[in-house]
Amino acid sequence: MGDLETVANEVIQKHLKDPFDYEKVHFEVLSTIRYDPLLYSGGLSLPEALVCSPLDQSFFLFLGYHVDRLNETAEFFELPVRKLDSSLLVAQLSQALYDKDVYQAHKMRYLLGKAGQVEIQAIPIATPLNLDINCPPTWTVYLDSEPTIISPFTSFKSTYRNHYAEARKRKIPPDVGNADVLLFNHANQITETSICNIAVLRNDKNPLTGEIITKWTTPPLSSGCLCGVTRRYLLEKGLIGEGVVMKNSIKDGEQVLLFNGIMGVVKAVIKI
Known part of the structure; x- marks a missing residue:
């Protein structure tokens, strides 16, 4: 870890x-x-x-x-x-x-x-637990319009959540269920959502064979995201990998994985 x-x-x-x-x-x-x-x-x-x-x-x-x-x-x-x-x-x-x-x-x-x-x-809670990354999309994630200031309160989980609340207020329409907001830092790197870690499908080159592989990629902790427990589980199982995800690589309509320690894993569709 x-x-x-x-x-x-x-x-x-x-x-x-x-x-x-x-x-x-x-x-x-x-x-x-x-x-x-x-x-x-x-x-x-x-x-x-x-x-x-x-x-x-x-x-x-x-x-x-x-x-x-x-x-x-x-x-x-x-x-x-x-x-x-x-x-x-x-x-x-x-x-x-x-x-x-x-x-x-x-x-x-x-x-x-x-x-x-x-x-x-x-x-x-009535929230079912899912740890299968091959689930159908049931959530919507709205890309934030402003960067989030990164601090120990994004690296460590606490009750100080002003930055998350402000992002949700900016982007999530009222009365929309199963929705979250996708955050990025001042270096235009994707970090996480307001209640979840995230992974996106990206191409990567095998350093030994040169083969291009597609894998679920989650931002590194150095981007300023939370060290989530389900994130750790998925990394240790080899189901996702770490890599920098730039804001300009996020596409409207693409599917992403969201995960936290209460609901496990859900799939979402990006809305820009």
């Missing part, structure tokens, strides 16, 4: 003209984790597993990736917290589900404050 702190510092040096002072910004570190009984892969029957405390780790999508990202984010912002491990995170998440319908999928909003305080919100 690479050293997120190194990448974040590279982003700061490359994209920010003014010194960055996160102390002046009110925010909490955020990770949104999918709890889903359909993910369970333990040896007990589902009813037996759902009364265990804590719950089995397999109920939580990409749990280890969330642990890694939360630890690296807390370290970057120098938050006064002890290092998380999977057991501790599962215990915290299981406690937050204590009085909830555990047969229902939930979005777990893990919030870590500047003073080290933890809050977990369990929100029921």
Whole structure:
């Protein structure tokens, strides 16, 4: 996955003209984790597993990736917290589900404050999980009309989302469902959308054979995008690769992949 702190510092040096002072910004570190009984892969029957405390780790999508990202984010912002491990995170998440319908999928909003305080919100969801990149297009993505200022708040997931909210307000028509906005930085490099990482189909040359291959390409972290957990999963599975994607290469009507840690993968059509 690479050293997120190194990448974040590279982003700061490359994209920010003014010194960055996160102390002046009110925010909490955020990770949104999918709890889903359909993910369970333990040896007990589902009813037996759902009364265990804590719950089995397999109920939580990409749990280890969330642990890694939360630890690296807390370290970057120098938050006064002890290092998380999977057991501790599962215990915290299981406690937050204590009085909830555990047969229902939930979005777990893990919030870590500047003073080290933890809050977990369990929100029921009906969003199905999909990890198949060969899905039909069901979303629309509108290319933003203005660049987004890149900062640690685009490299690290937090509750400070003004830049995302402004982009959505600029481009997504009211009352349009399954829609997102595609962002780019001041170097005219595509970065991500307001709630997802993205991959586009691009041609690449095999350095050994010279053969041209078409592959799903996601912007590198150095562009200023979030290190998403589903992005990491798809990279490690070899289903996508990294590469710079320029804004002027985006075409109206082309299909792209969107992915995050709650819905997994969806396919979308670009609208310029």
